Amino acid sequence: MSILFAASEIFPYAKTGGLADVAHALPEALRQEDERVYSIMPLYNQINRDKYDIVFSGLTFDYWLAGVRHQFDIFHKKENKDEMFIYNPILCDRSGLYHDEFGDFGDNALRFGLFSYAVLEVMIRMELKIDVIHANDWQTALIPLLLKTKYHLDIKTVLTIHNLAYQGVFGKEVMDELELDWNTCFKFDGLEYFDHVNFLKAGIYFADHVTTVSQTYAQEIQTARFGNGLDETLRINSHKLKGIVNGISTEVFNPKKDEYIKKNFSVKKYKGKYKNKKALCKELGFKEIDRPLFVFIGRFTSQKGVDLILDAIDLFKTYEANFVILGSGEEFYNKAFGNLSDVSENIYVKLAYDEGFARSLYASADFLLMPSVFEPCGLNQMICMQYGVLPIVARTGGLRDTVVDFTDVKELEESKLGLGVSFDEHNLFWFNHAIAKALSLYGNKEKFEIISKHNMSVDNSWKNSAQEYLNLYKS
Ligand code: ADP
Numbered sequence: 001m002s003i004l005f006a007a008s009e010i011f012p013y014a015k016t017g018g019l020a021d022v023a024h025a026l027p028e029a030l031r032q033e034d035e036r037v038y039s040i041m042p043l044y045n046q047i048n049r050d051k052y053d054i055v056f057s058g059l060t061f062d063y064w065l066a067g068v069r070h071q072f073d074i075f076h077k078k079e080n081k082d083e084m085f086i087y088n089p090i091l092c093d094r095s096g097l098y099h100d101e102f103g104d105f106g107d108n109a110l111r112f113g114l115f116s117y118a119v120l121e122v123m124i125r126m127e128l129k130i131d132v133i134h135a136n137d138w139q140t141a142l143i144p145l146l147l148k149t150k151y152h153l154d155i156k157t158v159l160t161i162h163n164l165a166y167q168g169v170f171g172k173e174v175m176d177e178l179e180l181d182w183n184t185c186f187k188f189d190g191l192e193y194f195d196h197v198n199f200l201k202a203g204i205y206f207a208d209h210v211t212t213v214s215q216t217y218a219q220e221i222q223t224a225r226f227g228n229g230l231d232e233t234l235r236i237n238s239h240k241l242k243g244i245v246n247g248i249s250t251e252v253f254n255p256k257k258d259e260y261i262k263k264n265f266s267v268k269k270y271k272g273k274y275k276n277k278k279a280l281c282k283e284l285g286f287k288e289i290d291r292p293l294f295v296f297i298g299r300f301t302s303q304k305g306v307d308l309i310l311d312a313i314d315l316f317k318t319y320e321a322n323f324v325i326l327g328s329g330e331e332f333y334n335k336a337f338g339n340l341s342d343v344s345e346n347i348y349v350k351l352a353y354d355e356g357f358a359r360s361l362y363a364s365a366d367f368l369l370m371p372s373v374f375e376p377c378g379l380n381q382m383i384c385m386q387y388g389v390l391p392i393v394a395r396t397g398g399l400r401d402t403v404v405d406f407t408d409v410k411e412l413e414e415s416k417l418g419l420g421v422s423f424d425e426h427n428l429f430w431f432n433h434a435i436a437k438a439l440s441l442y443g444n445k446e447k448f449e450i451i452s453k454h455n456m457s458v459d460n461s462w463k464n465s466a467q468e469y470l471n472l473y474k475s
Pocket of ligand 1 (some may be wrong): 378
């Protein structure tokens with residue numbers, strides 16, 4: 001099979017969240033199965049071309065849209081020409097991927113519309129023989145529509161929804177800006193959405209198959225509670241909707257060889273984990289370092305349950321445990337968490353997006369807090385298991401599909417999934433109850449360590465899910 005995988009961010013070149021991890025690891029897993037996978041993303045100006053050996057491919061072309069000439073330069077990785085990058089100044093010369101400190105860029109519809117056109121132009125101009133185009137999220141959701149309404153090519157498309165909360169909704173003037181046909185595109189079973197355009201909605205209608213990143217989320221998004229206004233669209237298209245749980249790259253997230261962490265470790269050399277914890281606690285100035293260490297790593301947005309964490313801070317202060325919070329995001333939360341820096345000697349807050357620090361937290365922590373309000377799949381809970389951490393999760397979306405509460409398991413060996421603590425009702429009482437459960441488990445060091453090692457042995461790789469995608473492409 002020959003697959004063209006288009007995404008607006010791919011690790012390690014550009015990453016704002018889980019999409020980048022998936023867009024790196026899934027094509028890699030498919031390549032290992034000897035499938036031909038071309039991947040393509042914007043060459044944002046933040047990407048260091050020298051560091052990643054990204055070189056000009058020799059292909060430059062112009063594309064005229066609504067009377068404006070747009071130039072595209074195509075790059076690829078030196079050692080793998082199938083990893084491609086598109087440079088266009090409107091798309092790439094920005095201080096962020098989708099927004100800056102003033103909010104979303106006002107021309108995101110044009111930027112990612114251009115990207116979607118360019119992906120198809122590259123495919124045609126490079127004469128790539130493609131069986132399936134795999135688009136991801138709203139940024140590339142126009143590709144199936146363009147293919148069917150403008151290019152009329154018989155290539156199948158899959159659209160994956162990584163997070164339904166982000167849909168790409170714009171004023172309908174972008175129809176003309178992007179030369180989209182009003183008759184075939186601006187309709188209920190297409191782009192039209194309350195007299196605006198909605199890129200993701202169009203993708204759901206025009207793609208041959210739609211996937212999302214866990215089975216539970218595939219069900220949830222068909223309900224009004226989780227549907228973000230597209231539940232009806234998804235119910236109408238449920239015949240082509242499938243949930244396939246994400247995996248993680250076990251190459252990247254591997255405590256045996258992770259270069260970011262102080263001491264590499266494994267189930268056999270488990271003591272290394274304590275060394276990481278000790279070093280981190282010292283570095284952060286925690287007085288009591290034998291206490292359980294709870295960490296939160298994530299975007300500061302209500303989805304991630306940060307309101308619950310803020311509500312719980314007074315309780316955290318009273319626990320014989322240490323807490324580290326790493327994240328950044330919406331201004332309101334940045335301020336709220338920023339104010340916590342010196343609030344208590346057992347709480348440490350770092351306002352940043354910091355891959356290295358995140359890894360040292362995974363390597364050192366005993367428990368990971370993930371009280372998400374909704375969670376399409378979530379990667380942190382799987383990443384942390386690799387490092388022997390027990391996730392404390394709200395039982396929603398992919399968290400429900402990947403974490404089992406340790407009290408629900410009789411025979412450890414029987415559980416293919418990793419263990420942690422989960423809670424159903426999203427409120428302080430049950431969150432606190434879950435933390436109390438974790439603390440009491442930590443009191444039984446032997447049992448804690450058995451579970452921690454079990455989590456390190458669980459298979460959260462892409463192996464099974466990549467096969468599921470392959471079956472879908474073949475169908
Ligand atoms: P999202 O909804 O943000 O995509 P996921 O759980 O799917 O959430 O993926 C989050 C990814 O981003 C994980 O690899 C996680 O380690 C990483 N991450 C999130 N916030 C930070 C941060 N502040 N610093 C470093 N890495 C982070």
